Amino acid sequence: MSAIRVTDLTKTFGRRPALAGLSLEIGEGEMVALIGASGSGKSTLMRIVAGLELGDQGSRVEILGRPMQQNGMLGSRARELRREIGVVFQQFNLVARLSVMTNVLTGLLGRIPRWRGTLGLFRKAEKDLARQALRRVGIEATLWQRASTLSGGQQQRAAIARTLVQRSRILLADEPIASLDPSSARRVMDTIAEINRLDGITAVVSLHQVEYARRYCRRTIALRDGRIVFDGPSQALSNAFLRELYGTASEELILPDGPAEPARAERPTDRIAAPPAVLAST
Template identity: 45%
Template sequence: MFHLRDVTRQFGKKTAVSSVTFDIPPGQMVGIIGRSGAGKSTLLRMINRLVDPSSGEIEFSGVKVSSLKGAALRNWQRDCAMIFQQFNLVPRLDVLTNVLLGRLNHRSTISSVLNMFSREERIMAVGALERLGIEQTALQLAGTLSGGQQQRVAIARALMQQPKVLLADEPIASLDPLNAKIVMDALRDINERDGITVITNLHTLDTARNYCERIIGMAHGRVVFDGQPKNLTAAAVAEIYGADTAIEESMTSTTINIPAAVPQEQTASASLKPLALAGL
């Protein structure tokens, strides 16, 4: 169980997140929506402790995350994996090595420096790529992949951490609708099949409605909506986005119908493969 109590972050005189309080039960898929600058990314970064709260408490399963330091903090950042809009891959390394980097917090410093990944870890990495439908890219340089493929590599790397929580900061913001659907299908599969809590920032309302069982709306650093998608009314949307007129959600739609003829590598997440540990 996540508990956030009066979590606030200030940057100088600017308050990016103000007195945020909510609980998230295990295994929930939560979408956080709001305008640019509403505090969504700062909130996720505080949960992962990439940014420290100015005040307030973050607690997970009885552990005060907001007070962790040293090895305990590194362990938390292993258990709370983060996926970024910019993918954060190493372009000059092949895909398999990028995925294996997700194991660094599970390894000793010496073995990490020497890049000594075990056979079991390599099998695990190939299995993660298979699950995301991109195992054929394992030996390609990460920088040669499309944006959608790179984001799936980033998800595979996060799976290698064997996390308890998965945070995704605008994971589909730079993707076309087809790749956005593939990535969101993958996140939902991880949430449903593995029971991992997923918290994701989203900029498309229909995506939040279709994929998340709970939506948190932020405006000016505060939570102004917290509930099920069916309760996200036009009035609530107007409060979140500060709009005087109704917002047409289809303008930024990621709701698409994928024809049966589309090749498997493009629709892998529609029927994601089990984590394979064989075939290496």
């Protein structure tokens, strides 16, 4: 079963098209990089897949085989499907004055009675789950600190821990390492890759840094002007190819050449073949 299927997705802001008839399919357990220059439509696509934004008439988005939205309207089970999608943003979206523990526990709000969430009444088993999630991302020692005291990399890992507590089956990470130093960026990408590998969670990671796509994801989807212009093996993303693909915008995406590491190994049961590379005309 597909984790995500998008069909004829169009989104227009005023007279400006952000997405233009985009279709794609991502299988369960894949870890896919989404790349493209600023304004290419990456964040808009992520928000629509997450059910935070509506596509235009004629668009359809399915999550785990069920309709999230169609023809500019949310599906009847959209609220239920949102629970299956954890979203990590560039700016972390933590409440600075609250403890790391409380921020992570907010991942449960869609799965517990609203009155308990409003009053912040979490059970011991739920707190143990949050502690376990923080241990998995390597920052358990910070659980009672205010979120504002964490470094950028630690805050992003706390945001990932929140998605673990949510027990989501899909992780959408929108520029999760854009504001981080290289060391913190690697730790965050290692964490996402480990969750994908061990838990089988489908991960879609929007990146400007193409070298991270090459190293961590077997498959990359590239957008330009709201259209898919590449969908194939990340190792095919040579600098020369990217310059041809993106023209003058390629300088925004390419890191210096270096030894390419193979994408992190998938579990034996997650052998989803990447589609062939496609270079579309625009």
